[in-house]
Amino acid sequence: MATLGIHKDFLLEFARLEKTVQKRVHEVFDKFREHRHAGLHLEKLENPRDPRIRTLRVNKFMRGVVLAPESGDSFLLLKVMAHDDAIAWALSHRATVNSATHGIELRDDIALERAAADVRYAAHVAEARLFAEVADKELIRLGIDPDLLPLVRNLSTEAHLDALRKILPEQQYDVLAGLAAGLSPEDVWRESVAAQAERAAGAAQQTPAGDELAAAMARSQGRIALLSGPEELLDVLSRPFDAWRVFLHPSQRRIAYHPSYNGPARVTGGPGTGKTVVALHRALHLARQLPDDAPDESVLLTTYTRNLATDLRHGLELLIPDEALRAKIRVVNVDALANQLVREDRGAPLSILTGQKEINSRWNALARRLGLDYSDVFLDQEWRQVVLAQDLRSPEAYLKASRSGRGTALSPLRRAQVWRAVEAFTRELRQAGEWTFLQVCAEATRLLEPRTDRPFRHVVIDEAQDLHPAQWRLLRASVAPGPDDLFIAGDTHQRIYGNKVSLRGLGVNVTGRSHRLRINYRTTHEILQWSTSLLDREHPDDMDGGTESLAGYRSVLNGAHPELRAASTKAEEIAELTKHIAAWMADGVEAGDIGVAVRYMQLGKEIAHALEQADLPVRILGGTHGSGDGISIGTMHRMKGLEFRCVAVAGVSDSVVPLPSALTPVEVDAQQHQEDRLGELSLLFVACTRARETLRVSWNGEPSPFLAAWRGQE
Numbered sequence: 001m002a003t004l005g006i007h008k009d010f011l012l013e014f015a016r017l018e019k020t021v022q023k024r025v026h027e028v029f030d031k032f033r034e035h036r037h038a039g040l041h042l043e044k045l046e047n048p049r050d051p052r053i054r055t056l057r058v059n060k061f062m063r064g065v066v067l068a069p070e071s072g073d074s075f076l077l078l079k080v081m082a083h084d085d086a087i088a089w090a091l092s093h094r095a096t097v098n099s100a101t102h103g104i105e106l107r108d109d110i111a112l113e114r115a116a117a118d119v120r121y122a123a124h125v126a127e128a129r130l131f132a133e134v135a136d137k138e139l140i141r142l143g144i145d146p147d148l149l150p151l152v153r154n155l156s157t158e159a160h161l162d163a164l165r166k167i168l169p170e171q172q173y174d175v176l177a178g179l180a181a182g183l184s185p186e187d188v189w190r191e192s193v194a195a196q197a198e199r200a201a202g203a204a205q206q207t208p209a210g211d212e213l214a215a216a217m218a219r220s221q222g223r224i225a226l227l228s229g230p231e232e233l234l235d236v237l238s239r240p241f242d243a244w245r246v247f248l249h250p251s252q253r254r255i256a257y258h259p260s261y262n263g264p265a266r267v268t269g270g271p272g273t274g275k276t277v278v279a280l281h282r283a284l285h286l287a288r289q290l291p292d293d294a295p296d297e298s299v300l301l302t303t304y305t306r307n308l309a310t311d312l313r314h315g316l317e318l319l320i321p322d323e324a325l326r327a328k329i330r331v332v333n334v335d336a337l338a339n340q341l342v343r344e345d346r347g348a349p350l351s352i353l354t355g356q357k358e359i360n361s362r363w364n365a366l367a368r369r370l371g372l373d374y375s376d377v378f379l380d381q382e383w384r385q386v387v388l389a390q391d392l393r394s395p396e397a398y399l400k401a402s403r404s405g406r407g408t409a410l411s412p413l414r415r416a417q418v419w420r421a422v423e424a425f426t427r428e429l430r431q432a433g434e435w436t437f438l439q440v441c442a443e444a445t446r447l448l449e450p451r452t453d454r455p456f457r458h459v460v461i462d463e464a465q466d467l468h469p470a471q472w473r474l475l476r477a478s479v480a481p482g483p484d485d486l487f488i489a490g491d492t493h494q495r496i497y498g499n500k501v502s503l504r505g506l507g508v509n510v511t512g513r514s515h516r517l518r519i520n521y522r523t524t525h526e527i528l529q530w531s532t533s534l535l536d537r538e539h540p541d542d543m544d545g546g547t548e549s550l551a552g553y554r555s556v557l558n559g560a561h562p563e564l565r566a567a568s569t570k571a572e573e574i575a576e577l578t579k580h581i582a583a584w585m586a587d588g589v590e591a592g593d594i595g596v597a598v599r600y601m602q603l604g605k606e607i608a609h610a611l612e613q614a615d616l617p618v619r620i621l622g623g624t625h626g627s628g629d630g631i632s633i634g635t636m637h638r639m640k641g642l643e644f645r646c647v648a649v650a651g652v653s654d655s656v657v658p659l660p661s662a663l664t665p666v667e668v669d670a671q672q673h674q675e676d677r678l679g680e681l682s683l684l685f686v687a688c689t690r691a692r693e694t695l696r697v698s699w700n701g702e703p704s705p706f707l708a709a710w711r712g713q714e
């Protein structure tokens with residue numbers, strides 16, 4: 001059969017078409033399905049830059065653009081656009097082959113010629129040159145076309161490069177953006193070129209001799225998906241918004257489909273860089289590699305909360321239509337896994353204590369009874385972050401334990417007192433037949449450790465930054481150490497549950513197998529830049545002895561700047577927000593595409609009430625209130641893992657964000673106070689980076705101190 005490729009742009013444009021036009025596109029491209037390419041009526045253009053580019057009629061208003069050489073049997077679906085735009089596009093573009101990756105690139109020659117003149121003019125007044133430090137030889141090695149060198153050499157700022165994003169060949173733009181962000185040519189080679197260049201040789205061997213287009217398409221993974229047959233075309237077109245299923249960026253693909261890692265491997269990256277997407281593809285890769293006799297659920301795909309696990313399950317259903325293959329992967333959050341293991345061992349359900357208020361009040365009562373002058377918050381943190389985190393089981397072990405990360409020193413005498421409190425607390429729980437989830441995790445680990453068999457062959461972890469050491473220990477014990485044992489995706493900038501770990505200390509060594517993603521697919525450049533500026537001065541740990549950074553982190557999309565709105569009272573803020581959301585909807589945004597994030601749910605309920613009064617549909621995330629496709633209102637915590645076209649973050653006022661009750665008082669533990677503050681900042685960052693196109697941040701009275709960085713730039 002002919003080689004059929006589909007360009008990412010084609011799918012994205014198709015996704016935006018009205019349903020009736022989509023249907024018509026289906027009919028036109030059904031010809032491929034019926035192997036009747038001859039009936040496609042590809043029309044030639046007069047004086048095109050590339051004679052292989054043709055157009056075809058979809059309906060009176062729309063045309064498709066296809067790359068189809070005279071000889072060979074390959075077709076590449078490039079665009080589907082309004083009639084005149086399609087003709088103009090087809091006339092000005094040319095398909096070329098990148099000299100480093102050997103994949104196809106599309107060049108807008110006319111726009112590039114114009115841009116070269118503009119940049120030359122701008123260069124007269126600017127002294128600096130963006131790529132002064134990079135030799136021509138390096139640029140060419142990285143795949144920059146020699147005829148583009150004068151243009152590249154004249155660029156003086158990142159903003160100029162940004163302006164060329166849509167007209168430079170995409171692969172070459174990726175390379176230049178990496179260099180402009182400060183990456184070395186070697187880093188750029190490794191991240192953006194190497195995997196494709198290596199694959200080029202392999203792919204060339206699999207394509208029919210003489211069909212150059214087919215060969216180049218095969219080398220263009222991430223931008224062009226080769227369809228194995230007509231069914232795949234139908235499948236891809238049936239879910240056009242889920243481009244991530246077929247168009248992994250080369251930097252994502254090289255991580256997800258690396259044949260085998262010789263031990264734990266990790267992917268990091270800012271929000272929206274596709275870590276979850278990579279984790280899903282890795283789970284698929286691992287499932288495919290299983291031997292035939294591997295039982296179902298040999299691969300574990302896990303995360304921190306139940307809601308996130310539900311999202312992963314949904315993602316897997318989209319990625320792996322084959323039920324038998326999907327059955328090889330078990331998706332469950334860590335606590336639920338622990339609960340199941342312990343429950344099965346005991347033969348009875350466990351009674352689990354989850355409310356933090358209840359836990360604190362028990363610590364409080366206990367401290368009073370024992371006559372100890374420690375606060376409930378202090379005792380609970382000491383238990384979770386020292387005793388459970390290090391799995392300390394005796395007073396001697398606790399006496400010797402490191403308490404790094406805790407801000408108050410404890411003399412041996414005071415440690416003995418605290419241990420007494422911990423013992424009494426856990427004894428009371430035991431007597432009442434109650435557990436906390438962390439205890440369940442520790443118990444599940446204890447059950448697994450002596451076993452020679454392990455429940456899973458591979459474990460893939462998403463949102464890893466939020467896991468507690470007790471949960472890590474359970475995951476470590478769930479799979480035998482060895483190749484492809486653990487695959488870890490996470491971003492410590494988004495740590496919102498205050499759990500810090502050292503992977504190495506937990507026996508998880510990712511040295512040499514750690515990768516960072518830098519391109520954001522979710523959020524516009526403008527929203528990203530603003531949100532990232534909130535974290536400007538923060539360099540969280542990387543869970544492996546170093547610090548994490550957002551260097552080189554960028555978006556491929558552009559849009560409006562975030563809107564920041566002050567109100568004098570809460571009522572005024574809610575009233576303005578309601579009007580604003582109504583305006584979004586009047587502009588055609590669907591209710592299901594709008595999210596409202598708040599720090600505490602009472603405010604969310606008040607907003608829900610106001611929206612309903614204005615006849616706008618709402619749904620409370622995590623609750624039963626409201627209809628399935630209403631405007632989603634939820635806490636900032638609940639927003640993790642979600643994304644919306646439009647996001648409003650409301651109530652970002654000084655007494656609310658950070659939330660005083662979420663901060664350990666300075667006098668209890670100054671260091672913990674700082675950590676909690678950073679957690680609150682990360683929470684705001686997470687909420688803001690859920691927006692795909694539009695972000696609105698509002699407050700009443702004084703704004704949150706976290707907005708100070710932005711206010712300084714006003």
Ligand SMILES: Nc1ncnc2c1ncn2[C@@H]1O[C@H](COP(=O)(O)OP(=O)(O)OP(=O)(O)O)[C@@H](O)[C@H]1O
Pocket residue numbers: 242243244247248249252269270271272273274275276277278491494520521522640641643689
């Ligand atoms: N290669 C790709 N092509 C198209 N869309 C992509 C690609 N990779 C990721 N996306 C989309 O970008 C968005 C963010 O992806 P994902 O949720 O995997 O990122 P993340 O790094 O896990 O984000 P976060 O850390 O904020 O949870 C999703 O809508 C996803 O479908």
